[in-house]
Amino acid sequence: MSVRKDQIRIQAQTLFRERGYVATSMRDIAESLGIEAASLYNHIHSKEQILQEICFRMAEHFFAAIEPIVKSTVVPVEKLRLAIEAHLAVIAAHNDASAVFLHEWRHLGEPYLSDFKLMRNRYEKIFRTLIEDGIKSGDFRDMNIALTARTMLSAMNWTYESYNSKRKIDPAETASHIGTMMLKGILK
Amino acid sequence: MSVRKDQIRIQAQTLFRERGYVATSMRDIAESLGIEAASLYNHIHSKEQILQEICFRMAEHFFAAIEPIVKSTVVPVEKLRLAIEAHLAVIAAHNDASAVFLHEWRHLGEPYLSDFKLMRNRYEKIFRTLIEDGIKSGDFRDMNIALTARTMLSAMNWTYESYNSKRKIDPAETASHIGTMMLKGILK
DNA sequence: TTAATAAACTAACAACTGTTAGTTAGCTTT
DNA sequence: AAAGCTAACTAACAGTTGTTAGTTTATTAA
Numbered sequence: 309m310s311v312r313k314d315q316i317r318i319q320a321q322t323l324f325r326e327r328g329y330v331a332t333s334m335r336d337i338a339e340s341l342g343i344e345a346a347s348l349y350n351h352i353h354s355k356e357q358i359l360q361e362i363c364f365r366m367a368e369h370f371f372a373a374i375e376p377i378v379k380s381t382v383v384p385v386e387k388l389r390l391a392i393e394a395h396l397a398v399i400a401a402h403n404d405a406s407a408v409f410l411h412e413w414r415h416l417g418e419p420y421l422s423d424f425k426l427m428r429n430r431y432e433k434i435f436r437t438l439i440e441d442g443i444k445s446g447d448f449r450d451m452n453i454a455l456t457a458r459t460m461l462s463a464m465n466w467t468y469e470s471y472n473s474k475r476k477i478d479p480a481e482t483a484s485h486i487g488t489m490m491l492k493g494i495l496k
Numbered sequence: 497m498s499v500r501k502d503q504i505r506i507q508a509q510t511l512f513r514e515r516g517y518v519a520t521s522m523r524d525i526a527e528s529l530g531i532e533a534a535s536l537y538n539h540i541h542s543k544e545q546i547l548q549e550i551c552f553r554m555a556e557h558f559f560a561a562i563e564p565i566v567k568s569t570v571v572p573v574e575k576l577r578l579a580i581e582a583h584l585a586v587i588a589a590h591n592d593a594s595a596v597f598l599h600e601w602r603h604l605g606e607p608y609l610s611d612f613k614l615m616r617n618r619y620e621k622i623f624r625t626l627i628e629d630g631i632k633s634g635d636f637r638d639m640n641i642a643l644t645a646r647t648m649l650s651a652m653n654w655t656y657e658s659y660n661s662k663r664k665i666d667p668a669e670t671a672s673h674i675g676t677m678m679l680k681g682i683l684k
Numbered sequence: 685t686t687a688a689t690a691a692a693c694t695a696a697c698a699a700c701t702g703t704t705a706g707t708t709a710g711c712t713t714t
Numbered sequence: 715a716a717a718g719c720t721a722a723c724t725a726a727c728a729g730t731t732g733t734t735a736g737t738t739t740a741t742t743a744a
């Protein structure tokens with residue numbers, strides 16, 4: 309909504325990523341914006357609301373990136389490759405927020421925590437289905453689908469770390485390499 | 497050393513894993529042992545010392561598991577497969593501690609934080625070398641070694657999650673599947 | 685029996701936490 | 715010029731934090 313609220317969320321993303329949600333105080337966030345902690349409450353309802361918005365906005369980004377690919381008519385192997393690249397592109401585009409999304413969601417209170425878990429499971433299910441389709445088409449080996457999906461997602465979800473350091477990393481090269489590695493890993 | 501100190505560390509592992517280091521208070525740890533918070537200080541020096549011991553003990557476990565494999569004379573491909581299985585066996589054997597080791601180390605203070613990062617880099621370097629050897633022997637494709645090592649470790653490091661739920665997961669099957677997936681992913 | 689030790693206790697501390705209430709200064713709209 | 719709104723401020727709150735000091739109790743050693 310307001311521009312100030314966006315600034316708060318962006319500063320919070322950085323701090324939550326660096327120190328973690330619990331170790332970041334409202335006074336830390338305020339200081340990074342050059343205002344007092346109490347002034348934050350002109351723009352947001354609570355500390356947890358900031359976390360909620362970071363987490364659920366990221367969830368939307370991931371779904372938005374992957375849904376057109378799922379609905380497309382390309383062959384299973386290529387569909388999974390595109391999904392991997394889309395997922396990695398979202399992480400590269402929303403670096404700090406991805407770190408918070410991946411590590412700090414457990415500090416959400418109810419009912420947001422349950423909603424979050426449901427959404428995450430729904431997202432993983434998309435990858436499970438893509439893998440299953442590849443098995444049915446005879447391209448992938450017959451394997452433990454849940455285990456494969458979790459392994460693939462974890463092999464991707466560390467990449468936000470690499471966009472922080474001094475070395476300049478090319479997101480496209482990263483995506484290409486991880487995509488190839490994961491696909492070769494499960495092809496017949 | 498003392499049995500009570502071990503009990504404190506074990507309870508802390510569970511709580512740190514569930515709620516995170518910062519969100520776990522000394523009173524929480526004390527309560528889980530049926531004593532008062534102040535009584536903990538008869539056995540430990542500080543809250544952070546507990547975290548230090550969890551993290552550095554785990555580091556020792558990982559090195560101890562992998563060093564004999566590195567020193568062995570098996571062929572590069574098999575060496576990497578054994579290293580993957582050893583790494584996954586350590587995680588399976590030290591479930592809660594692995595979660596803390598992987599996620600809470602950043603709350604270490606100096607000089608422990610720097611020491612930890614050095615050790616972790618040294619450990620990753622072992623995997624980088626194993627991959628490099630496989631490239632030199634002509635078994636693995638020529639690829640970004642650092643990127644490959646990080647991807648492999650991340651593909652392994654989520655597995656502590658799976659040993660918590662109601663479903664009974666077989667660590668050996670997990671290790672076998674992830675090992676195969678990673679190796680096929682990088683073989684020529 | 686006496687002395688020493690280990691491990692618990694109660695009480696308290698200063699600092700910090702998220703948040704609320706009430707106020708003020710500067711724009712914008714009437 | 716007057717009124718209203720936005721976004722900052724100061725001050726304070728009740729609760730929690732890690733930790734220390736001093737005391738008590740039970741077990742072990744002399």
